[in-house]
Amino acid sequence: MAGPQSPILSIQDLKKSYGPVEVLKGISFDVFPRQVVGLLGRSGSGKSTLLRCLNFLEIPNSGRILLENEEVGVDSSQARRRPHPAGVLARQRRQMAMVFQNFNLWPHMTVIENVIEGPVRVLGLSQEEARAGAMRLLRDVGMEHKADQYPIRLSGGQQQRVAIARALAMRPKLMLFDEPTSSLDPELVAEVLRVMRDLAEAGTTMLVVTHEMAFARDVCDRVMLLHEGRLIEAGPPREVMLESQNPIAASFFAGLRGEAAMSEGS
């Protein structure tokens, strides 16, 4: 789906180094409203670093991140880059809620407490309001029956669904997913992907780092391939994943292309 409007998120020439090692070497792309964008690439290619730079969990060295035309983290319109006040950065962060590979639910809070923490403490909702909203979200992810459990009692798939509800509770403009199914046992992957598919169908704007090729192919409107800190391919999933002549893309998607060829042959 091409965005007729202006992008929700616009990344311009983003660079990030750790010491002498340049991990992101100038990344530019846009995410439009209701788009689901997949970010693919080998381990170590910089996918997590990119996602973490977007909400300033890591501070990029240069480049601009625009969230609905507002620069995230710093003001670089002047000659000197000036960091935003903490309150502005905090607001921008919650507008791009993040779902982590390791769930990161707070272990000393129950499921519902995890979900209402942000709405109550940050958005200033009343307990009742926040709880009602949280129960709706927990129902959407199929977790309302565990509302009063502590995270440690849940399976990985259940924890990740709660983490998604926690992120949604902040009513973000877009959702960032960093390999949300990579630390799950294989039999638990499907339940999390199911929830993400539902979100995509409901029109949630999402930027998803994943190794789930079928998900990228079927759900994403657009995929991007990151290689050694550069976006080397971007476009509709079919084109990038099945048809790109780029040798790196061809080798990265070789397995998928083999399967596609087999099913066409049969």
Place this chain on the structure above:
Amino acid sequence: MDYDWNFGILWEYRGMLWQGVLTTMRIVGLSVVLGIVIGMLLTPLRMSDHAILRWPATAIIEVFRSAPPLVLVVWSYYCLPILTGLTLPGYWTSVVAISLYSGVYFAEIFRSGVQAVDRGLIEAAHSVGMSRLLILKRIIIPLAFLRIMPPFTGQCIMAIKNSVLGSYIAVGEILYEGQRLSTHTFRPLEILTFVALFFIFTIMPLSLVAGAIERRVYRRYFRR
């Protein structure tokens, strides 16, 4: 052994013994509270990104950790007045020395607790837009506290044991009063046995209860 036990002596001198028990409890209470305060002041300094803050805190911690607590008590009693011109009564000298000694240990315990909090949990808090203060209050401190319960209760128990050091500078806590009574009455067996049992019967239930709470906390929040 042909000893004619006479525990009636304890009842006879109950007033003195009770005073000793009270003094011991006051020293323990004050030095634990002051020690926690000292620990809470030192922890952020010790963990600061600024060397100007971190160095003095580290120095204080290392110095007080390296001296035997009895030496701290005796040194403070005899040398501090000479150096500062300020004379504290023995009671307060022992409270201050034991507080400082416990305080630097509390500081290290608190630091280990804060460091044990998973970075990812803090990042999750940032990503829902929580402020640093809110993250400290709602995530870091509660989680750090749950993690340090065993060493924390251990250090509180050490403060109870260290309270007897005041006896060396004639502070009338239970050991000092006990010794005084035994020489006065020639009944050290009854009286000092009472002193020993007082500590054992205070500390043992405390550590049993603390252990049970720790296991409960662990099962509830941390164990799969």
